[in-house]
Amino acid sequence: MADLRFTGIGKRFGGVRALDGVDGHVDEGEILGLVGPNGSGKSTLINVLSGHYAADDGSITYGEANLTDLPPHRIIETGLARTYQIPRPFSTMTALENVSVPFMFGANPLSPQTARESAMEWLAFTGLDSLANEPIDSLNLHQLKYLELARALAARPKLLFLDEVLSGLNPTEITASIEMVRRIHSSGITIVIVEHLVRVVTELASRIMVLDRGKVIADGDPTLVMQDDAVVTAYLGKRSKRAEG
Amino acid sequence: MTTTNRNTSLITLAFALVLWFMPSVRETLDFPVFFLLFGYSLFFWIAQASSWNTFTGFSGYFSFGQGAFFGAGVYSVAVLAVKRDWPLLFTFLVGGLVAAVIGLIIGVVVFRLRKLRGEIFALMTLAVAFVMASVARVSPAIDGGQGVPVNTVELPEFLGDFPTMIFRLGLIVATFAVITAQSVQRSRLGWGLFSIRDDEDVAETLGVPTFRFKITALLLTAFIAGISGAIHSLQIGYVTIEDVFSIRVPLFVILMSILGGTKHWMGPVVGAVVVVTLNDRLNRAGFQEISDLITGGLLILMIVAVKEGLYLRMRARPLRTAVGFTAGLVIGFALGALDESLITLVAYGLGIAVLAVMLPLSWFARSEPAVTDDVEEVASHG
Amino acid sequence: MSLMSQSIASGILIGGLYALMSLGMSLNWGVLKIINLAHFSFILLSAYVTYQLASVYGWDPFLAIIVTVPLFALGGMALQWAFERFRISEFESLLLTFGLFIIFESLATSVWSADFRRIDSAANPYASSSLTIGPISLSIPTLSAFVLAIGIAFGTRYLLEQTHFGRAVRALAHDREIAGAFGVNHRTVSMQLAGLAGAYAALAGVFIAMSSSLFPGIAVEWFGIVFSVVILGGLGSTMGTLLAGVIIGTVGAIATVVWGPSTAPLVVFLILIATLLFKPDGLLGAKGGI
């Protein structure tokens, strides 16, 4: 049973409590939607679970492995990978080289040569193959987000965190991307997806977890959760306020 | 980024093998002994610059510690071979190991700090050289402020006369340094270091064992710089703290690597050849006074105007490089450079070629694309 | 014992000079994100100019301030202008000013030679004069530098905390883009601040010329002390720098008495390592910063 479980996760930035006692789990094979208003801590939760930040409090286990004090480069070996909301490519490498790096590390490291060949497959999967040998600064934001995705997949994850990979796309592109996420999922990868677009989340997710100001305020079946009072005031309430202003 | 493969290292090795026999054919080909000493000077700086670049250029962590590693090598020979009569060749190895241990200590202390910023690392490495100098100065067992005459040490006879010996020792270390740089660049270690240079946090979450890789690269750098320094103690003759721990070694190593380019193993090699050759000729022509001015000025110029370094520029503009070099040779020949020495002639070629590739790209922009195509065609025919 | 108390007193005073040398460096680094090795060159050149004015033209060394301060304030501003113009990163600044440092050192060598230079005692009555309190005697140049350093540290603190300029500087130190959004013209503000740092370097140079011998290589020897003070004090922290200068000066003096003069750099270095390990934000922590 390779389920991800986390309890009592806390993370502060100076005076800001980005995460405040967050408990939760990700079951093998599901697509979990992680939602919440801006600044509610979604990205921070991904950062903590993937080891990018060390948590101030709490513990994380993935299957048998205790991730709490594992150095970040060991966490990816257990099968967790993530994308960055704001793309962070390796800026002096080409697109292909970016995607080949994770192949050279992790649980089954490949030689740089074979890594390049395997990287090409994921570039093709995300439709970036024609840009393989381009320098990073010739890619636009949309392409950079796909590069994030290809690079995360190159880590050969069992569980993949997607932090707003679909934001900023037009409706046709979104439909195509939803299809892409489904294909990733059906290849046997568990997915946690963060997305502001309700349509995307409800279409994809089999369960939804809602964060507000660093706390979990709801967790469960998508349709039920989205009607929950607390969620409506916290999440939708803010959105309607934003629409006014 | 550009790749390098195993063949590159075989070619390097073959090239080194040819050079190995230079001293044997010197009398037949009738070239002066000075060529061997000049050759050694090239090898020494190639080894130092390549080793520095293997850590700093590839990982992006700026090190001023080259002087410390070099100095550890020099003083290992001074203390062990001169004062304690250990076998000379063995002390070379010890010099490398002592430097490596110092690198290990710096690395373990500094890289444990996860929040550490690159600039602080740079200053720490600078401080280490100062501290080693002051330790050597207070401790009579090392130096005590008097200096140590390494020229009294007995040289192993089977290595030939002094110029031959130093030429070959330098060649071995330079070859080792260059092949190490090549191997790192094409290995997982190299890719890990490049990703650290670009974004260390992302590298770590993608599975790069950043701590281990930084330490490994720093160890390689220190070890090579130490051996090279140990051998160089013979060339110095009388070693003093002021000379050995001066800012000169880190300064030149940084200059050479930045000049040639830090992203490719070839960068420091190109930088070392250009700087050593031009510096040597300028000094010979009586311009010692302004050589520091030129050094400092070049460093500034490269950072402001040619961030990728000469080597990548030259590769991107092969025609300009070739034309510049040839023009330099012709000008040098016309000015009678060959009467002085072949090295002077080459210096003209290098100097003009460097100027040609450094000129703003836009000056040549219109004619360049067509020309580049030509070159590629010629290359594919040849 | 009186040797010890004398050393401690001198150490505290010399610490004031260290703080004066370091303050501009700290502001440059903490606020402008420029590691300015040319700061050392400014101190060196200011010292040489003072030497020149006093020894050759017979000026009172204190008077040299009216030449060196404006000169190096302008120098600082000009450099900052160039950094902005060429978009120099924090890292590149270290290298670029390393190049400048080499150039200035070789200029100093060609003008004043590599020999030791010291203002003639006839032209520098302060060097041998001292203030005696009980068993302790305090040299006038170092004492003045100490008093000035305290004045400048508090003055700078006032400037940064109480004035409009100071608010702009703090906004800049915190976040350049947000500062811009609030109407802070970062180019003007950063040039002014760099000018201030240059002026501090000039002052430090004047006092160095009054109290010690000069040679071009001396500037490298300051690296260890100044960087230790800057890091121990915390980047951009005025009070931290003053305190750190006094601590380093005192500890160095004690080490000299107890273990001999060449151990002082070692002790300073150990303090530096300890700071980096346990207090990476400096003595007064992040809150001590501006």
Ligand SMILES: Nc1ncnc2c1ncn2[C@@H]1O[C@H](COP(=O)(O)OP(=O)(O)OP(=O)(O)O)[C@@H](O)[C@H]1O
């Ligand atoms: N590196 C950081 N430094 C300081 N504060 C941070 C940092 N990262 C996040 N925060 C703060 O933590 C809180 C949670 O941020 P987080 O990015 O996790 O929110 P989010 O739910 O992903 O928001 P969004 O929908 O806008 O992406 C915010 O108040 C944010 O300002």
Ligand SMILES: [Mg+2]
């Ligand atoms: Mg987010």
